[in-house]
Amino acid sequence: MQSPHETGATGVASANAAGPALTAEALVRAFGGRRAVNGVSLTLQEGACLALFGPNGAGKTTLLRLLGGLLKPTTGTTRLHGQPLPGEAETRRLVGLISHHAMLYPALSVRENVRFAAECQGVIDADDATTRVLTQLRVLDRADTAVRYLSRGLQQRVSIARALVHGPQLVLLDEPYTGLDETGAQALTDALGALKANGATLVLVTHNLSEGLALATHSAIMQSGKFVDEQLVSSSGIDVPGYQAKYRALVHEGLA
Numbered sequence: 001m002q003s004p005h006e007t008g009a010t011g012v013a014s015a016n017a018a019g020p021a022l023t024a025e026a027l028v029r030a031f032g033g034r035r036a037v038n039g040v041s042l043t044l045q046e047g048a049c050l051a052l053f054g055p056n057g058a059g060k061t062t063l064l065r066l067l068g069g070l071l072k073p074t075t076g077t078t079r080l081h082g083q084p085l086p087g088e089a090e091t092r093r094l095v096g097l098i099s100h101h102a103m104l105y106p107a108l109s110v111r112e113n114v115r116f117a118a119e120c121q122g123v124i125d126a127d128d129a130t131t132r133v134l135t136q137l138r139v140l141d142r143a144d145t146a147v148r149y150l151s152r153g154l155q156q157r158v159s160i161a162r163a164l165v166h167g168p169q170l171v172l173l174d175e176p177y178t179g180l181d182e183t184g185a186q187a188l189t190d191a192l193g194a195l196k197a198n199g200a201t202l203v204l205v206t207h208n209l210s211e212g213l214a215l216a217t218h219s220a221i222m223q224s225g226k227f228v229d230e231q232l233v234s235s236s237g238i239d240v241p242g243y244q245a246k247y248r249a250l251v252h253e254g255l256a
C-alpha cells in the first residue's frame, strides 16, 4: 500500500501518468468565522474514486460542494482538467451531484424528469440517453409513473439517473446508497463502475466503510475540516477490518 507521501504529492494522488482530472489546493470554506473545510488539497486522475469518510459535521458535504464548484471557497482553488471550475451552467454540464435530496419534480413522470435534465445539460439525443440510464438504474418499467407515486428508494434511483444522464466527468456522491435495496445498490455500483471505466472521476461520501472502499482507488478520513488520513487503495482492495480499526482510533479515540 502506497501512502500519499510515497507518491510525492500533496494530498491524495494516484499514479496515473495522464494529467490530473481534479485538483484542489488549500481549500478553506468558513461559515460565520467557523471553518467547515480547513485546508484540503487533493489530486485525482481520470477514473479515480476517492472514498471520503468522517463523522457528522466533519465537512464532507461542504468539501463535495466546493469540489463541484457549487459553493465558492473562502480561499483556495479547484480545477477540473486544469481549468478553474467554470460558472454555474457550465459546471452542471461537467458535474453530476448525487445527494440525499431527490431534486425531482414530483408531478412529472420518471422519464420526463430525467429527459428534462438531459435537455438542460445539452444532451443531443435526450430520449435515448434517458432510456439508457433508466435501464441502467433498473427503473425503466416505471418510466411513465409520476415521481410522487414512487417509493423513496425508487425516487433515489431516478435521482441518480437524473444526475448521470449527461455522462458527467466528475461525479460527486453524498451517501448515494441511502434507501436503496440490494437491486438498486447493485445497479448504482455497476453504473459507477462503468463511469470510472469511461474515465470519470468520482468522490464518494459515505458512513459505510466497506461500501465506500469497494469502489475506491483512494480513501481519506476527514475530521474538523481536515484530512487526518489519506491512502491509496490497491487494485486487490483493502483490509476493511483494519481500516475500521484505524478509523475508530482516529475519529472516536482522537488519535489524529
Ligand SMILES: Nc1ncnc2c1ncn2[C@@H]1O[C@H](COP(=O)(O)OP(=O)(O)OP(=O)(O)O)[C@@H](O)[C@H]1O
Binding pocket: 031, 035, 036, 054, 055, 056, 057, 058, 059, 060, 061, 062, 063
Ligand atoms: N450553509 C451553512 N451555513 C452555516 N454552517 C454550515 C453550512 N453548511 C455547513 N455548515 C457547517 O459546516 C460544518 C460541516 O458541515 P457538513 O455538512 O459539510 O458536514 P458533513 O461531514 O457532511 O456531516 P454529515 O456526516 O452530518 O452529513 C458543520 O458544522 C455545519 O453546521
